[in-house]
Amino acid sequence: MSVAFKDYYSVLGVVRDSSADDIKKAFRRLARKYHPDVAKNKAIAEEKFKEINEAYEVLSDPEKRRKYDHLGPEGRTWQEAEAQGDGAGKEFHFGGTGFSDFFEQYFSGGSRYGFPPGAHDSGTGAQSQRTRTHRGSDIEGDILVTLEEAMHGTLRPLSLQTINRETGQAETRSFQVRIPPGSTDGRRIRLSGQGESGLGGGPAGDLFLRIRHAAHPDFTSHDADIFHELDIAPWEAVLGAEVVVRTLDGAVKIRIPAGSENTLKMRVRGRGLPKDKNSERGDFFVILRVVTPSTLNDEEREAWIKLRDISSFRARPAHEPQSTTP
Numbered sequence: 001m002s003v004a005f006k007d008y009y010s011v012l013g014v015v016r017d018s019s020a021d022d023i024k025k026a027f028r029r030l031a032r033k034y035h036p037d038v039a040k041n042k043a044i045a046e047e048k049f050k051e052i053n054e055a056y057e058v059l060s061d062p063e064k065r066r067k068y069d070h071l072g073p074e075g076r077t078w079q080e081a082e083a084q085g086d087g088a089g090k091e092f093h094f095g096g097t098g099f100s101d102f103f104e105q106y107f108s109g110g111s112r113y114g115f116p117p118g119a120h121d122s123g124t125g126a127q128s129q130r131t132r133t134h135r136g137s138d139i140e141g142d143i144l145v146t147l148e149e150a151m152h153g154t155l156r157p158l159s160l161q162t163i164n165r166e167t168g169q170a171e172t173r174s175f176q177v178r179i180p181p182g183s184t185d186g187r188r189i190r191l192s193g194q195g196e197s198g199l200g201g202g203p204a205g206d207l208f209l210r211i212r213h214a215a216h217p218d219f220t221s222h223d224a225d226i227f228h229e230l231d232i233a234p235w236e237a238v239l240g241a242e243v244v245v246r247t248l249d250g251a252v253k254i255r256i257p258a259g260s261e262n263t264l265k266m267r268v269r270g271r272g273l274p275k276d277k278n279s280e281r282g283d284f285f286v287i288l289r290v291v292t293p294s295t296l297n298d299e300e301r302e303a304w305i306k307l308r309d310i311s312s313f314r315a316r317p318a319h320e321p322q323s324t325t326p
Contacts, residue, residue: 137196148248189208224274
């Protein structure tokens with residue numbers, strides 16, 4: 001199946017030699033703009049959000065990025081890769097997973113397990129082929145799920161196109177996939193009998209969908225836990241503060257203790273994703289990130305100088321060189 005090449009660097013608005021940090025910043029900027037929860041035109045925003053997620057999925061992963069660069073115009077072309085079978089020659093196509101054909105072909109975890117050896121051989125004759133019965137292939141693919149969908153659950157329309165091995169014709173089936181609340185990244189959902197059609201009247205295979213959490217501009221996930229980096233001012237770290245933080249299902253107030261250090265991890269119990277088979281939930285972790293002002297007016301600069309001069313605090317041991325006035 002021939003697919004169109006996707007320019008992921010153009011999608012994120014970055015150049016090919018951009019650093020990992022630049023790619024992350026570009027994704028966050030676009031994700032905040034096109035996140036369906038905040039965009040006015042939700043239909044357009046949803047498609048754009050999927051597109052930038054797919055680009056970030058590839059470019060933020062060093063191994064996938066190397067493969068993508070190898071496929072791109074500065075390396076071996078993707079058409080050559082297709083001709084040499086680097087796309088695994090999959091004979092199925094998903095619709096509604098949130099990923100493009102290009103991603104499915106080259107970067108998805110999807111696979112087609114195939115019939116037993118010799119299932120498609122002619123054997124001793126046409127009659128032998130007609131009397132054989134073989135179960136269809138199991139098919140596995142990825143499905144993009146937002147953290148909001150993983151939190152509350154959703155029903156997703158999906159289509160699957162396969163090739164009938166007996167007739168050679170394309171077959172398309174449409175069905176609904178239930179994403180249960182608490183679907184963690186990497187979890188597999190089994191849809192019995194929704195894989196490839198059987199051979200010689202044999203049963204169809206199964207379809208396995210692997211949950212892939214869409215990258216979020218503010219949150220990350222690990223199992224049922226949710227993580228959020230919170231920017232705080234230096235005086236909030238020193239003096240302490242109370243801050244309202246948004247979670248996936250409402251806001252919480254946290255108390256930043258006085259003397260907090262950069263990267264301090266604070267836990268809010270029970271505000272992560274639901275856990276299976278019980279009423280428990282994962283936790284919500286806030287990771288403090290102390291940020292400093294990049295510009296100062298004259299009054300602010302004088303205040304920082306005064307603080308430096310009167311403070312007894314030393315960031316380094318006394319035997320190490322201390323700062324001097326610029």
